[in-house]
Amino acid sequence: MALLFVRKRQCSTKHCVRLVQRIRTKDQLLTYAQKGRCNGVRTSVIPWEQFKAIAQEKWPLEVTTEDLPLLAKLHNMTKAQSMMATNSGITVGTEGTVRDLVRQDKRDPRMTEAMPMLTGSDVHSFLLDPPSRAVVVKSAANKSWWDNEESGLPEHIVAVASRHVTLNAAVMSKLNACAQDTVVLIAPKADASWRCEAVAALINSSVARYYAFHLLRAAVAGGGRRDYRIYGSTIESLPLPDLDRTAIERLSELAQQAQEAAQQATVREQPAWEEITAGLSRPHMVADWPLNFIGWPDEATARRDQALELATGRRQATLQIGETLTTTGDEELLRFIQQEWPQIFGDQREITKNDLCLYKVPTPEDARKAIQRYEGRLEEVTPAQQHYYQVLEQIDALIEEGFGLTEKERETIHRRMNEFPLSETANRPRLPWEETVAPRVKRFAEGERYHGR
Numbered sequence: 001m002a003l004l005f006v007r008k009r010q011c012s013t014k015h016c017v018r019l020v021q022r023i024r025t026k027d028q029l030l031t032y033a034q035k036g037r038c039n040g041v042r043t044s045v046i047p048w049e050q051f052k053a054i055a056q057e058k059w060p061l062e063v064t065t066e067d068l069p070l071l072a073k074l075h076n077m078t079k080a081q082s083m084m085a086t087n088s089g090i091t092v093g094t095e096g097t098v099r100d101l102v103r104q105d106k107r108d109p110r111m112t113e114a115m116p117m118l119t120g121s122d123v124h125s126f127l128l129d130p131p132s133r134a135v136v137v138k139s140a141a142n143k144s145w146w147d148n149e150e151s152g153l154p155e156h157i158v159a160v161a162s163r164h165v166t167l168n169a170a171v172m173s174k175l176n177a178c179a180q181d182t183v184v185l186i187a188p189k190a191d192a193s194w195r196c197e198a199v200a201a202l203i204n205s206s207v208a209r210y211y212a213f214h215l216l217r218a219a220v221a222g223g224g225r226r227d228y229r230i231y232g233s234t235i236e237s238l239p240l241p242d243l244d245r246t247a248i249e250r251l252s253e254l255a256q257q258a259q260e261a262a263q264q265a266t267v268r269e270q271p272a273w274e275e276i277t278a279g280l281s282r283p284h285m286v287a288d289w290p291l292n293f294i295g296w297p298d299e300a301t302a303r304r305d306q307a308l309e310l311a312t313g314r315r316q317a318t319l320q321i322g323e324t325l326t327t328t329g330d331e332e333l334l335r336f337i338q339q340e341w342p343q344i345f346g347d348q349r350e351i352t353k354n355d356l357c358l359y360k361v362p363t364p365e366d367a368r369k370a371i372q373r374y375e376g377r378l379e380e381v382t383p384a385q386q387h388y389y390q391v392l393e394q395i396d397a398l399i400e401e402g403f404g405l406t407e408k409e410r411e412t413i414h415r416r417m418n419e420f421p422l423s424e425t426a427n428r429p430r431l432p433w434e435e436t437v438a439p440r441v442k443r444f445a446e447g448e449r450y451h452g453r
Contacts, residue, residue, distance in 0.1 A: 015048040021062055022420055060214040062421060067214065070409050074211050077239040077403070083192035084199065085153075086232030088162070089179035090117065093141025099134040113138070115146070118172065120161040120182030125204045126255065127262040127432035128159065128170045131177055145185060146178045156196045158186040160203060160235060163227045165425040167212055167235075169203035171196045171259070184232050197255035198248050204258075204392075204429065205399045208238050210413050213426035226425055241402025251398055258391045262432035265384035267377055270435075273339050276373050280362045287357035289333050289364060292316075295326030301350040308338050336367040339374065385433065 021042045023029050031038040044064045054060060054071050063071065092098060099114040114134035122129040137146050145153055159172045162182050169186075172179065179185060186203075188194045202208055212230075216237055219229035243251065295318075296302075306322035310331070317331035319338060327334065337344070337356075344359050345351055361367060400410050417427040430436065 011048060017046045017048055017051045019044045019046060019061055019063070021064075024420075054215060058215055058217060063214055064416075066412055067416065070405075070412055071211065071214055073409075074207070074239040074403065075215065077242075079236060080199075080202070080238040080240045081236035082240065083189055083194045084236065085187050085189060086236055087144055087185045087187075088232065089181045089183040089185060090135060090137065090140045090144045090146060091142035091181045092135055092139075095139060096141060097136040097139040099136075101130075101132055101134050116177040118159060118177050118179040118183055120163055120180070121436040123159050123161040123168050123170055123183060123430070124262070124432045124434070124436075125168050125429040126170050126200065126258040127266060128172055129436070135178065135180075137178060142181070144179070144181070145174065145187075153187050154196070158196050158199050158203070160184040160186065160230060161430065162230050164230070164430060165227055166209045166427070166429050167203050167230065168430045169200040171200050171255075184230055184235060186232075186235055193245050193248055195248070195252045197252040197259075201251050201255040201258070201395045202238070202241070202399060203235060204395070206396045206413055206417055206427075207241075207399055207403060207405075209426045209429065210417060210422070211239060213422055226421070239403065241399050242404070243398075243402040247398060247402060251395065254391055254395050254398065258388060258395065261384050261388035261391055265381045265388050266433045267381045268433065268435060269378070270342065272377055273374055276377070277340075277362075277370050280366055280370060282360040282362050284361050284363060285357060286337065286359045286361055289329070289361065289367075291327055291329035291333060293327055293353055293357070295328065296321070296353045298353060300325060301352055302356075303350050304342075304345045304348070308341060310334055310338055330364070332368040332371045333364060335371050336361070339371070381433065388432070 020032055021044060023032065023038075023041055028038050028041055032041055042064075046063065046065065046068065050068050050072070051060075051063070054063075054068070054075050060067075060071070097114070098117075101116060113136045115137055116131040117133050117135045118128060118131050119133070122131060137143055140146075145157070153174070155174055156171055157174060158169050159179055160183065161168045162184050186196075186199055188196060188199055212234065216234045217228040218231065218234070220226055302321050302325055307320075309320040311318045311320065312331055316328050317334050319327045319334040321327070327337070340359070340361075344356060348355075362370070400413075405413075416422055
């Protein structure tokens, strides 16, 4: 966020804009307003003419003097709209028919007309989650590119989540699924040399996310995660690197490698755990296990949202529940309880020590084997994740070359992407193996615009 001080008077030729940046809390805001300085807060003084040149649509309030020439260079390049068409996904409307793919029987006759429907939360960088819902397309208020009258579009298109802290894109097939209007759709123009995979690589690149953060963000959510609204025009306004056909083909190949690595690296922890423990016999209760609950008073309760931390010692391990509750004993058995934590709560928000002790579990031997299988599964994905990051570096290098960036300009992007607030926004794409989590929305009381003190 930034502070703006505005005076209504004639602008001089030497006029500068002073941007007060990196304000995280209300205390920092008040301190700077009173003293003109504050620890952790940065001031950037930008010549007005340079600021105005790149602020034609959005005010880049986090821009610094080192960003200016780089953003101006990218801003003056050909825009992506020259090689793509965009659209939003299907608008279901009040009369639309939606089916639940998770709970509803696939053999249900009512499912025959329904088509799986992606939502924005299903879109990760280079990967799509399986849709959890389906829609009868003919019942939708706006059928988007799934209207029978639509023609001339390729089978494969690019899906972009329409709200997140940064850009996330993946290739989808129009024949296998449709997309809701929480997804922005992109199709390369027929006369363009760009393929869908190369378009997804461009959108997911560090340069695109850096540029979009500064110049294309719209409707930024207050509090919470700072998501912003991504439109078709957002993607169309991205600068387009000058790549020949060979380079575009190479970019497409790298995007396919990123997608393959993403699929190999994607082991969602909770689903993987549920798969491993699905067939386990549970003849015992936690109380039967050799664990010590002396650190959990009888009257105390544990909350679902409390953090769990497992600490190992020479003789025994300790499971810390929140700040005050502890359980000690065998490390693998405590690890089993840690993994089962959501199931132990069920629909409850709080549990007692007695609730935990009565929870059904397998024999200690079977529990240890389940933990060993689970940890082995997680270890398998580490090389794939490393390969995924290596491919992303190759994609960034190729796109930076297409933009004609100097070594200093590349270093500027890499360094700035690791500085606040870009480190928590532009540099935080939805990784393929991450669970999609809804942002926490801060509800401000009157007079409390900024969260935290």
